[in-house]
Amino acid sequence: MWQIDKQNRFIIKKLADEAIIFDRYSGSTHLLDTLSSEILTLLQSQPHGLGDLAQNLKVKFEFPSDKVLNFSLEQHLLSLSSQGFIVNYPSDTFPDLPETLSH
Amino acid sequence: MILSQICPKLFHTEISHNGVTINIGPYKVNICSTIHNVAQDIYRLYDVYEAEIHADFADIYIQIEQGSGFRRFFKRQAIFNNDGTQPFTPLPIDQAYAQFEWGLNWAIANQSHQYLMIHSAVIEKNGKVVIMPGAPGAGKSTLCSALVNNGWRLFSDELALISLEDLSVTPVPRPISLKNESIDIIKNFVAKPIFGKVAYDTHKGTVSHLKAPLESVQRANEIAPAQWVILPQYQASSKTKLTEFSKGHTFMEVAQQTFNYHILGATGFEVLSDLIQQCDCYRFNYSALPEAIELFDSLV
Numbered sequence: 001m002w003q004i005d006k007q008n009r010f011i012i013k014k015l016a017d018e019a020i021i022f023d024r025y026s027g028s029t030h031l032l033d034t035l036s037s038e039i040l041t042l043l044q045s046q047p048h049g050l051g052d053l054a055q056n057l058k059v060k061f062e063f064p065s066d067k068v069l070n071f072s073l074e075q076h077l078l079s080l081s082s083q084g085f086i087v088n089y090p091s092d093t094f095p096d097l098p099e100t101l102s103h
Numbered sequence: 104m105i106l107s108q109i110c111p112k113l114f115h116t117e118i119s120h121n122g123v124t125i126n127i128g129p130y131k132v133n134i135c136s137t138i139h140n141v142a143q144d145i146y147r148l149y150d151v152y153e154a155e156i157h158a159d160f161a162d163i164y165i166q167i168e169q170g171s172g173f174r175r176f177f178k179r180q181a182i183f184n185n186d187g188t189q190p191f192t193p194l195p196i197d198q199a200y201a202q203f204e205w206g207l208n209w210a211i212a213n214q215s216h217q218y219l220m221i222h223s224a225v226i227e228k229n230g231k232v233v234i235m236p237g238a239p240g241a242g243k244s245t246l247c248s249a250l251v252n253n254g255w256r257l258f259s260d261e262l263a264l265i266s267l268e269d270l271s272v273t274p275v276p277r278p279i280s281l282k283n284e285s286i287d288i289i290k291n292f293v294a295k296p297i298f299g300k301v302a303y304d305t306h307k308g309t310v311s312h313l314k315a316p317l318e319s320v321q322r323a324n325e326i327a328p329a330q331w332v333i334l335p336q337y338q339a340s341s342k343t344k345l346t347e348f349s350k351g352h353t354f355m356e357v358a359q360q361t362f363n364y365h366i367l368g369a370t371g372f373e374v375l376s377d378l379i380q381q382c383d384c385y386r387f388n389y390s391a392l393p394e395a396i397e398l399f400d401s402l403v
Contacts, residue, residue, distance in 0.1 A: 011369060013376040018351030022372035027365060029358055029372060031351045 001089050002077060003047035004040070010085065012040050021085065030083065035061070035076050043086055050077075106154035111146060117156045118142045122166070124158035125149055128275030128323050129264075130211065133161035134203070138181055141167050144200040144299040148278045148314045151321070163210045167203050169196065185210045198302040201310045204280060208261050211275070212362040218264040218273065219374045220362040224335075225258035225272060226250050229403045231330035232272045234263045234382070236360040239307070242337025242389070245285040248313055249392040250399055252293040257319035262362075263329075267370060270378050271326040276319040278312035286311050292392055331402065332357060332382045335389065343394040346386045353384035 004010060011022040019037030021030050032040065035057070042048055042056055054066075054073055063069035080086045106114070106125060117123050119142065122135030127149075136142055163185070170180035170193055181199035183191045183206040190209065194202045212220055223236040224247035233255075237243040244260050251257040260279040263272060278299065281289055286309065290296055297314040332353055333345075354376060358364050364371040389395040 011372055013372075013380075015350035015354060015376065015379060018349055020351055020354050020372075020376060022369060024369055027368060029355070031355050 001047045001049055002043055002053065002086050003089065004043050005084060005087050007044075010040075012037075012044060014041070023084075030085075035072065036080055039073075039076055039080065040085065047089070050074075053077075104154060105150070106146070106152050107150040109154065109156065113156070114146055115139075115142050118145070121157060122161075122164070124155045124161045126153040126323075127207075127277060128259075129273055130163055130275065131155075131158065131161040132163045132165065132207065133158065134165050134167075136167040136199070136203070138167055138169060138196060138199045140197070140300055141181075141199045141203055144312070145203075147297065148299050148312060151317050163207070163214070165203065165206060165210060167199050167206075194305070197300075198305050198310075200299055200312070201280070201302045201305055204278065204312060207277070211262060215264065216363055216366060218266060219364065219367060219371055219378075221263040221265065221357060222261065222360040222362065223263040223357075224260050225263045225274075226255040227258055227272075227274075227327050228255050228400075230327050231403060232258065232327045233331045233333055233399070233402070234272070234329050234357075235333050235335050235387075236263070236357050237335055238360070241335055242285075243335050244279055244281055245288060245337065246335050246389065246392070246395055248279050248281060248285075248289045249292055249396060251279075251316055251319060252296070253396050255399070256322060257315050258327075265329070265374060265378055266326075267367070267374055270328065270374065270381065272329050273326050274319070274323050276315045276323050278314055280310060280312055282310050283308045288392075289313060329378060329382050332379065332384045333387045334385070335387045337390065338388055339390055341388045341390045343391060343398055344388045345398055346388075348384045348386045350379050350384055354379045 009024055013020050014037060017034045019032040021032060054069055058069060119137040122133040124131050124133045166184040168182050170182055179196040180193035181196045181202055182189055182193045183202050221236050223234050224243040226233050235243045247260050257276045258272060258274040262275060265272060299312040301309060301311045303309050334356060358375060
Protein backbone atom coordinates (compact mmCIF):
# COMPACT_ATOMS: atom_id res chain seq x y z
CA MET A 1 0.00 0.00 0.00
CA TRP A 2 1.61 3.22 -1.16
CA GLN A 3 1.21 6.43 0.75
CA ILE A 4 2.81 9.84 1.25
CA ASP A 5 5.68 9.50 3.71
CA LYS A 6 4.20 11.76 6.36
CA GLN A 7 1.08 13.78 5.64
CA ASN A 8 2.48 17.07 6.88
CA ARG A 9 5.95 16.69 5.51
CA PHE A 10 5.31 17.88 1.96
CA ILE A 11 3.52 20.73 0.26
CA ILE A 12 2.53 19.82 -3.28
CA LYS A 13 1.43 22.44 -5.78
CA LYS A 14 0.22 21.71 -9.26
CA LEU A 15 1.50 24.09 -11.93
CA ALA A 16 -0.32 23.29 -15.16
CA ASP A 17 0.54 19.64 -15.86
CA GLU A 18 3.64 19.60 -13.66
CA ALA A 19 3.94 19.79 -9.92
CA ILE A 20 6.43 21.12 -7.45
CA ILE A 21 6.92 19.64 -4.04
CA PHE A 22 8.42 21.28 -0.97
CA ASP A 23 9.92 19.09 1.72
CA ARG A 24 9.42 20.75 5.10
CA TYR A 25 12.06 18.50 6.69
CA SER A 26 14.93 19.37 4.36
CA GLY A 27 13.73 22.67 2.87
CA SER A 28 14.36 21.25 -0.59
CA THR A 29 12.14 21.75 -3.62
CA HIS A 30 11.62 19.28 -6.46
CA LEU A 31 9.97 19.42 -9.86
CA LEU A 32 7.77 16.50 -10.77
CA ASP A 33 6.51 15.38 -14.16
CA THR A 34 2.85 14.87 -14.97
CA LEU A 35 2.64 11.23 -13.91
CA SER A 36 4.52 11.71 -10.63
CA SER A 37 2.35 14.71 -9.93
CA GLU A 38 -0.82 12.67 -10.47
CA ILE A 39 0.44 9.80 -8.32
CA LEU A 40 1.26 12.16 -5.45
CA THR A 41 -2.09 13.88 -5.75
CA LEU A 42 -3.84 10.51 -5.52
CA LEU A 43 -1.73 9.46 -2.55
CA GLN A 44 -2.37 12.76 -0.82
CA SER A 45 -6.07 11.95 -0.66
CA GLN A 46 -5.49 8.44 0.75
CA PRO A 47 -3.14 5.45 0.47
CA HIS A 48 -3.50 3.42 -2.72
CA GLY A 49 -2.51 -0.05 -3.83
CA LEU A 50 -0.65 -0.58 -7.09
CA GLY A 51 -3.72 -1.87 -8.90
CA ASP A 52 -5.86 1.03 -7.81
CA LEU A 53 -3.22 3.56 -8.84
CA ALA A 54 -3.01 1.90 -12.23
CA GLN A 55 -6.80 2.08 -12.65
CA ASN A 56 -6.83 5.79 -11.83
CA LEU A 57 -3.98 6.59 -14.17
CA LYS A 58 -5.53 4.57 -16.97
CA VAL A 59 -8.58 6.82 -16.87
CA LYS A 60 -6.53 10.04 -17.01
CA PHE A 61 -3.68 9.17 -19.37
CA GLU A 62 -3.31 7.29 -22.59
CA PHE A 63 -0.91 4.36 -22.50
CA PRO A 64 -0.26 2.10 -25.50
CA SER A 65 -0.86 -0.97 -23.34
CA ASP A 66 -1.37 -2.10 -19.73
CA LYS A 67 2.18 -3.41 -19.79
CA VAL A 68 3.55 0.06 -20.53
CA LEU A 69 1.30 1.59 -17.88
CA ASN A 70 2.43 -0.87 -15.20
CA PHE A 71 6.08 -0.49 -16.12
CA SER A 72 5.82 3.30 -16.09
CA LEU A 73 3.92 3.29 -12.80
CA GLU A 74 6.47 1.06 -11.11
CA GLN A 75 9.34 3.23 -12.35
CA HIS A 76 7.67 6.38 -11.03
CA LEU A 77 6.85 4.78 -7.69
CA LEU A 78 10.43 3.65 -7.37
CA SER A 79 11.70 7.12 -8.18
CA LEU A 80 9.31 8.84 -5.75
CA SER A 81 10.15 6.28 -3.10
CA SER A 82 13.91 6.68 -3.56
CA GLN A 83 13.49 10.44 -3.09
CA GLY A 84 11.67 9.75 0.15
CA PHE A 85 8.32 11.19 -0.95
CA ILE A 86 6.32 7.99 -0.61
CA VAL A 87 6.57 4.72 1.27
CA ASN A 88 5.15 1.27 0.68
CA TYR A 89 3.57 -0.27 3.78
CA PRO A 90 2.20 -3.80 4.01
CA SER A 91 -1.55 -3.70 3.32
CA ASP A 92 -2.51 -5.03 6.77
CA THR A 93 -1.15 -1.78 8.25
CA PHE A 94 -4.48 -0.29 7.14
CA PRO A 95 -7.10 -2.86 8.20
CA ASP A 96 -10.02 -0.48 7.69
CA LEU A 97 -9.41 0.22 3.99
CA PRO A 98 -11.54 -1.55 1.41
CA GLU A 99 -10.08 -4.68 -0.21
CA THR A 100 -9.74 -2.98 -3.61
CA LEU A 101 -7.20 -0.51 -2.23
CA SER A 102 -4.81 -3.15 -0.95
CA HIS A 103 -1.78 -4.13 -2.96
CA MET B 104 13.11 67.99 -0.44
CA ILE B 105 14.57 66.81 -3.72
CA LEU B 106 18.29 66.07 -3.52
CA SER B 107 19.19 68.58 -6.25
CA GLN B 108 17.61 71.31 -4.11
CA ILE B 109 20.43 70.86 -1.60
CA CYS B 110 23.27 73.12 -2.72
CA PRO B 111 26.29 71.09 -3.86
CA LYS B 112 28.58 72.53 -1.22
CA LEU B 113 26.21 71.70 1.64
CA PHE B 114 25.61 68.25 0.13
CA HIS B 115 29.32 67.49 0.04
CA THR B 116 29.78 68.72 3.60
CA GLU B 117 26.83 66.70 4.90
CA ILE B 118 27.57 63.47 3.05
CA SER B 119 31.11 63.45 4.39
CA HIS B 120 30.07 64.11 8.01
CA ASN B 121 26.52 63.07 9.03
CA GLY B 122 25.47 61.38 5.84
CA VAL B 123 22.55 62.26 3.57
CA THR B 124 19.35 60.22 3.74
CA ILE B 125 17.74 59.36 0.41
CA ASN B 126 14.33 57.75 -0.12
CA ILE B 127 14.91 54.81 -2.46
CA GLY B 128 11.66 52.95 -3.00
CA PRO B 129 10.46 51.74 0.42
CA TYR B 130 13.84 52.40 2.06
CA LYS B 131 15.42 55.42 3.68
CA VAL B 132 19.12 55.01 3.01
CA ASN B 133 21.67 57.10 4.89
CA ILE B 134 24.87 57.44 2.88
CA CYS B 135 28.04 58.81 4.39
CA SER B 136 31.28 59.08 2.45
CA THR B 137 34.36 61.22 2.37
CA ILE B 138 35.25 59.89 -1.07
CA HIS B 139 34.70 62.62 -3.63
CA ASN B 140 33.71 60.27 -6.50
CA VAL B 141 30.99 58.66 -4.41
CA ALA B 142 29.51 62.01 -3.45
CA GLN B 143 29.74 63.23 -7.04
CA ASP B 144 28.00 60.20 -8.55
CA ILE B 145 25.29 60.18 -5.90
CA TYR B 146 24.60 63.86 -6.58
CA ARG B 147 24.46 63.13 -10.31
CA LEU B 148 22.46 59.87 -10.30
CA TYR B 149 20.14 60.44 -7.33
CA ASP B 150 19.45 64.15 -7.92
CA VAL B 151 15.68 63.64 -8.42
CA TYR B 152 15.13 61.52 -5.30
CA GLU B 153 13.58 62.76 -2.06
CA ALA B 154 16.42 63.42 0.37
CA GLU B 155 17.01 64.73 3.88
CA ILE B 156 19.92 66.05 5.81
CA HIS B 157 19.89 65.45 9.58
CA ALA B 158 17.20 62.77 9.23
CA ASP B 159 16.14 61.21 12.54
CA PHE B 160 15.98 57.72 11.15
CA ALA B 161 17.11 55.56 8.24
CA ASP B 162 16.40 51.92 7.41
CA ILE B 163 19.91 51.38 6.09
CA TYR B 164 23.13 53.11 7.07
CA ILE B 165 26.03 52.89 4.64
CA GLN B 166 29.48 54.37 4.89
CA ILE B 167 32.05 54.24 2.11
CA GLU B 168 35.32 55.33 3.61
CA GLN B 169 38.92 55.52 2.51
CA GLY B 170 41.36 52.92 3.76
CA SER B 171 43.48 54.12 6.66
CA GLY B 172 47.24 54.24 7.23
CA PHE B 173 49.45 53.98 4.16
CA ARG B 174 46.33 53.09 2.11
CA ARG B 175 45.40 56.77 2.28
CA PHE B 176 48.30 57.44 -0.08
CA PHE B 177 49.31 54.18 -1.79
CA LYS B 178 46.85 52.19 -3.93
CA ARG B 179 43.98 53.93 -2.19
CA GLN B 180 41.06 51.78 -1.17
CA ALA B 181 37.38 52.18 -0.42
CA ILE B 182 35.82 50.29 2.49
CA PHE B 183 32.10 49.50 2.63
CA ASN B 184 30.51 49.67 6.06
CA ASN B 185 26.88 48.79 6.85
CA ASP B 186 25.57 49.29 10.37
CA GLY B 187 29.08 48.93 11.79
CA THR B 188 30.08 45.82 9.87
CA GLN B 189 32.51 45.53 6.97
CA PRO B 190 31.29 42.51 5.02
CA PHE B 191 33.40 43.04 1.88
CA THR B 192 37.04 43.17 0.94
CA PRO B 193 38.11 46.78 0.30
CA LEU B 194 38.17 47.77 -3.37
CA PRO B 195 40.32 50.24 -5.32
CA ILE B 196 39.02 53.73 -4.71
CA ASP B 197 38.00 54.14 -8.38
CA GLN B 198 35.39 51.43 -7.75
CA ALA B 199 33.92 53.12 -4.67
CA TYR B 200 30.63 54.13 -6.27
CA ALA B 201 30.06 50.67 -7.77
CA GLN B 202 30.88 49.28 -4.33
CA PHE B 203 28.16 51.49 -2.85
CA GLU B 204 25.55 50.15 -5.30
CA TRP B 205 26.59 46.51 -4.84
CA GLY B 206 26.71 46.98 -1.08
CA LEU B 207 23.24 48.53 -1.09
CA ASN B 208 21.94 45.45 -2.93
CA TRP B 209 23.47 43.35 -0.17
CA ALA B 210 22.06 45.49 2.62
CA ILE B 211 18.55 45.42 1.13
CA ALA B 212 18.73 41.66 0.54
CA ASN B 213 19.81 41.14 4.14
CA GLN B 214 16.97 42.96 5.82
CA SER B 215 13.91 42.68 3.61
CA HIS B 216 12.44 39.33 4.51
CA GLN B 217 8.97 40.82 4.49
CA TYR B 218 9.34 40.22 0.74
CA LEU B 219 10.31 37.28 -1.40
CA MET B 220 13.33 38.74 -3.20
CA ILE B 221 14.23 37.63 -6.70
CA HIS B 222 17.42 38.64 -8.49
CA SER B 223 15.68 40.19 -11.42
CA ALA B 224 15.05 43.21 -13.57
CA VAL B 225 11.50 44.44 -13.08
CA ILE B 226 9.53 46.75 -15.35
CA GLU B 227 5.91 47.86 -15.60
CA LYS B 228 3.50 49.20 -18.19
CA ASN B 229 -0.28 49.78 -17.99
CA GLY B 230 -0.28 48.52 -14.41
CA LYS B 231 1.25 45.14 -15.28
CA VAL B 232 4.67 44.03 -14.16
CA VAL B 233 7.22 41.93 -16.01
CA ILE B 234 9.72 40.07 -13.83
CA MET B 235 12.91 39.22 -15.72
CA PRO B 236 15.13 36.98 -13.60
CA GLY B 237 18.48 36.06 -14.99
CA ALA B 238 21.96 34.97 -14.13
CA PRO B 239 24.72 37.58 -14.66
CA GLY B 240 25.43 37.91 -18.38
CA ALA B 241 21.89 37.05 -19.50
CA GLY B 242 21.46 40.60 -20.76
CA LYS B 243 18.68 41.63 -18.41
CA SER B 244 20.18 45.03 -17.52
CA THR B 245 20.74 45.97 -21.17
CA LEU B 246 17.19 44.98 -22.07
CA CYS B 247 15.83 46.71 -18.97
CA SER B 248 17.73 49.95 -19.80
CA ALA B 249 16.33 49.97 -23.32
CA LEU B 250 12.76 49.30 -22.19
CA VAL B 251 12.63 51.84 -19.35
CA ASN B 252 13.86 54.52 -21.72
CA ASN B 253 11.10 53.60 -24.19
CA GLY B 254 7.87 53.81 -22.26
CA TRP B 255 8.25 51.15 -19.55
CA ARG B 256 8.55 52.04 -15.87
CA LEU B 257 11.64 50.91 -13.96
CA PHE B 258 10.86 48.98 -10.79
CA SER B 259 14.38 47.67 -10.38
CA ASP B 260 17.34 46.39 -12.30
CA GLU B 261 18.34 43.98 -9.54
CA LEU B 262 15.53 43.05 -7.18
CA ALA B 263 11.94 41.95 -7.49
CA LEU B 264 10.35 42.61 -4.08
CA ILE B 265 7.30 40.33 -3.88
CA SER B 266 4.83 40.90 -1.04
CA LEU B 267 4.26 37.82 1.10
CA GLU B 268 0.71 39.07 1.73
CA ASP B 269 -0.73 39.78 -1.71
CA LEU B 270 2.08 39.05 -4.25
CA SER B 271 2.23 42.71 -5.31
CA VAL B 272 5.60 43.97 -6.54
CA THR B 273 7.19 46.97 -4.83
CA PRO B 274 9.40 49.31 -6.89
CA VAL B 275 12.88 50.20 -5.76
CA PRO B 276 14.11 52.20 -8.76
CA ARG B 277 17.85 52.87 -8.74
CA PRO B 278 20.60 53.48 -11.28
CA ILE B 279 21.04 50.51 -13.62
CA SER B 280 24.36 48.71 -13.47
CA LEU B 281 25.73 48.16 -16.98
CA LYS B 282 28.80 46.17 -17.79
CA ASN B 283 31.39 46.04 -20.56
CA GLU B 284 29.90 46.28 -24.10
CA SER B 285 26.43 47.08 -22.71
CA ILE B 286 27.63 50.54 -21.67
CA ASP B 287 28.33 51.65 -25.24
CA ILE B 288 25.28 49.84 -26.59
CA ILE B 289 23.02 51.85 -24.28
CA LYS B 290 24.99 55.09 -24.79
CA ASN B 291 24.24 54.75 -28.49
CA PHE B 292 20.65 53.57 -28.05
CA VAL B 293 19.19 55.88 -25.40
CA ALA B 294 18.69 59.60 -26.02
CA LYS B 295 20.89 61.68 -23.69
CA PRO B 296 21.70 58.97 -21.15
CA ILE B 297 23.29 60.06 -17.88
CA PHE B 298 25.96 57.72 -16.57
CA GLY B 299 28.08 57.70 -13.45
CA LYS B 300 31.85 57.41 -13.67
CA VAL B 301 33.19 54.27 -15.32
CA ALA B 302 34.89 51.77 -12.99
CA TYR B 303 37.47 49.63 -14.77
CA ASP B 304 38.82 46.19 -13.87
CA THR B 305 36.14 45.36 -11.33
CA HIS B 306 35.33 41.69 -10.67
CA LYS B 307 32.50 42.17 -13.20
CA GLY B 308 34.70 43.93 -15.77
CA THR B 309 34.05 47.56 -16.71
CA VAL B 310 31.00 48.93 -14.90
CA SER B 311 29.00 52.14 -15.10
CA HIS B 312 25.58 53.09 -13.74
CA LEU B 313 22.79 54.59 -15.84
CA LYS B 314 20.51 57.09 -14.13
CA ALA B 315 16.94 55.88 -13.54
CA PRO B 316 14.20 57.67 -15.52
CA LEU B 317 12.54 60.56 -13.66
CA GLU B 318 8.99 59.18 -13.90
CA SER B 319 10.07 55.84 -12.43
CA VAL B 320 11.57 57.61 -9.42
CA GLN B 321 8.53 59.87 -8.97
CA ARG B 322 6.18 56.84 -9.04
CA ALA B 323 8.30 54.71 -6.72
CA ASN B 324 5.43 54.25 -4.25
CA GLU B 325 3.09 52.71 -6.86
CA ILE B 326 3.05 48.96 -6.43
CA ALA B 327 1.59 46.67 -9.13
CA PRO B 328 0.79 43.00 -9.73
CA ALA B 329 3.08 40.72 -11.73
CA GLN B 330 1.69 39.51 -15.04
CA TRP B 331 4.69 37.90 -16.74
CA VAL B 332 7.87 36.09 -15.81
CA ILE B 333 10.24 36.31 -18.75
CA LEU B 334 13.69 34.72 -18.68
CA PRO B 335 15.84 36.81 -21.05
CA GLN B 336 18.93 35.61 -22.84
CA TYR B 337 21.04 37.85 -25.06
CA GLN B 338 22.67 35.95 -27.91
CA ALA B 339 24.63 37.80 -30.57
CA SER B 340 22.84 37.69 -33.94
CA SER B 341 19.95 35.66 -32.54
CA LYS B 342 16.39 36.25 -33.71
CA THR B 343 13.94 37.87 -31.33
CA LYS B 344 11.99 34.96 -29.97
CA LEU B 345 9.49 34.64 -27.14
CA THR B 346 8.83 31.01 -26.27
CA GLU B 347 6.33 29.74 -23.76
CA PHE B 348 8.08 28.01 -20.87
CA SER B 349 6.53 25.51 -18.49
CA LYS B 350 5.50 26.89 -15.12
CA GLY B 351 7.24 24.06 -13.26
CA HIS B 352 10.57 24.73 -14.95
CA THR B 353 10.11 28.49 -14.54
CA PHE B 354 9.52 27.94 -10.81
CA MET B 355 12.76 25.98 -10.49
CA GLU B 356 14.78 28.59 -12.43
CA VAL B 357 13.33 31.52 -10.50
CA ALA B 358 13.87 29.75 -7.16
CA GLN B 359 17.57 29.62 -8.03
CA GLN B 360 17.58 33.39 -8.50
CA THR B 361 16.03 34.27 -5.17
CA PHE B 362 17.88 35.80 -2.24
CA ASN B 363 15.74 34.48 0.61
CA TYR B 364 13.65 31.54 -0.63
CA HIS B 365 15.62 29.24 1.69
CA ILE B 366 15.11 31.58 4.63
CA LEU B 367 11.36 31.89 4.12
CA GLY B 368 10.94 28.10 3.89
CA ALA B 369 7.35 26.95 3.28
CA THR B 370 6.14 30.56 3.00
CA GLY B 371 8.65 31.21 0.21
CA PHE B 372 7.47 28.09 -1.59
CA GLU B 373 3.80 29.12 -1.30
CA VAL B 374 4.47 32.69 -2.43
CA LEU B 375 6.66 31.73 -5.37
CA SER B 376 4.28 29.01 -6.56
CA ASP B 377 1.32 31.42 -6.35
CA LEU B 378 3.34 34.05 -8.22
CA ILE B 379 4.26 31.62 -11.00
CA GLN B 380 0.67 30.41 -11.12
CA GLN B 381 -0.65 33.93 -11.76
CA CYS B 382 1.97 34.80 -14.41
CA ASP B 383 2.47 33.82 -18.03
CA CYS B 384 5.98 32.39 -18.30
CA TYR B 385 8.35 32.70 -21.24
CA ARG B 386 11.91 32.38 -22.38
CA PHE B 387 13.11 35.34 -24.45
CA ASN B 388 16.06 35.35 -26.85
CA TYR B 389 17.15 38.61 -28.36
CA SER B 390 19.97 40.56 -29.92
CA ALA B 391 18.28 43.60 -31.50
CA LEU B 392 16.89 46.03 -28.94
CA PRO B 393 14.31 47.73 -31.24
CA GLU B 394 12.76 44.32 -32.00
CA ALA B 395 12.81 43.44 -28.30
CA ILE B 396 10.97 46.66 -27.42
CA GLU B 397 8.39 46.04 -30.15
CA LEU B 398 7.75 42.56 -28.80
CA PHE B 399 7.43 43.72 -25.19
CA ASP B 400 5.06 46.50 -26.28
CA SER B 401 2.89 43.91 -28.01
CA LEU B 402 2.41 42.13 -24.65
CA VAL B 403 0.43 45.07 -23.27
